[in-house]
Amino acid sequence: MGSENQVSLSGIMGFPVTPFDHNENVNEKAFETNVQFLLAGGLDSVFVCAGSGEFQSLDIKEYEQLVGIGVSVSAGKVPVFAGAGGNLKEAIERVQLAEKLGADGLLLLPPYLIIPEQEGLYHYYRTLAQSTALPVIIYQRDNSVFTLTTLEKLANLPNVIGFKDGLGNFELNIEFVQSLGNKLQWMNGMPLAELTMPAYHALGFHSYSSAISNYIPQVSRKYHESLIGGNQELLQAIYREVILPIHRIRQQRKGYAVSLIKAGMEIVGLPVGLQVRAPLVQVEREHYVQLEVIIQKSMDLIASTHNI
Template structure:
């Protein structure tokens, strides 16, 4: 895709997990099943080796295999992006590797540990972006918080096509969208993004990352279609019965943003297992049972609302 600024990032973005077996080895077959499930259920793009994929825990050979499998399985049906970030030299190496492997773009995660000045933040993201011809998406979260001036300079780079927000500062987002406009595509990357998407849509954000699409994609799709159609009654039912209850479980333990996804996938029969790499922890049995009930209720809810 080169540096095409017109690559579309609209819709629901899928973030597959990285499955590990009991020997802590990447399970490529389970990863393929995760990807096929996302494709079958109509996700608009796929982001491998990112936050849900435990990017921070992957060795370079594991990373290379996962990107290779992702590109092969998706086979051009939707864009495939890969995550890179952390150590600058390693980020550049991985960006160039992703380009060689034939992926469609990159999601640039924050630098490791340091809380940088804006000048340092700009040079960090510019260095990675300029190391490749692939389209790149800037990810704001944690220690990577931008001013308008910094983001405006990054938006001027020919292959920077999008901005994903995981911070949730709406005053800042309004300033970004109103000032930069269509020079970037705007993506909601908040935890359990369905929770905040109505507010983001009002600002001009047209896509979001959906963790629950890994196990109940039909709910995310029904939610998004209801949002676009202005079906407040159906949206409220999905909030009440599914999104808010899952959100409450996610808040119970740090790291559930990833491990709860694997629990949900295990519940619906996808073969990814429950293993996560340290420092993440597995979902506790009681929380697993609570999620199981929510998933069952979500299926019943969609059946009922589809018949209305």
């Protein structure tokens, strides 16, 4: 997309999964279908090989496959960002490969395992940002927690355009937004981001990652329209019938942030399968059935929205 300043991110960010067959090989056709489904659902951007895409389990050839397909299928309709992080040398290799494959930008994930000092955190993200001409988004979560001073230094790098928060520390977020303002684009990256988006939106966060868009994008779209438009009645109905029930299932098992998406996609007829790579586990039958009921209720709710 030429210049980093041309990429503007707002609205709903889509995070496709990585479908695997029973031999744990990447199912390219199913991935294409996933990206096409997100585009048809009206999402505003697509992020491949990130958390929902089981980034941590992909080798470099699989990464190349998936980024290439994401760019090809999206065909310039929306920005395509690729995830990169973990081991610094491997992350640089993936950053540069994503740029070569035509990605529009990068989501920089945390370094592996270590809980670093701020100096080390700055050096890690600066090194990745400076290894590419692409615009990059800094992702705060887990072992990557920034002070204002560190984030200010990163925001001064010419291709750092955004900050995605997966930590949920609102005092810190207020300090960041009030101090840096429009120097960065602010994104809600919390698990099941719809759960917290009203609070983030009030702070100045204008986009969020939507896991449920992989299987009920019409709900995510109605949710976003209701939030922006102030339709409290519909917003409350979506929380009551969809968001909070899904959140309760997700809390039952670690790793459901990914495997529950694949279960939802299978329920609505998308051919991604339930296979996840270790250490993730598949959704238990009891929770699968509960999700089926929620998805049906969500369909009924959307069908009746003309009355709300």
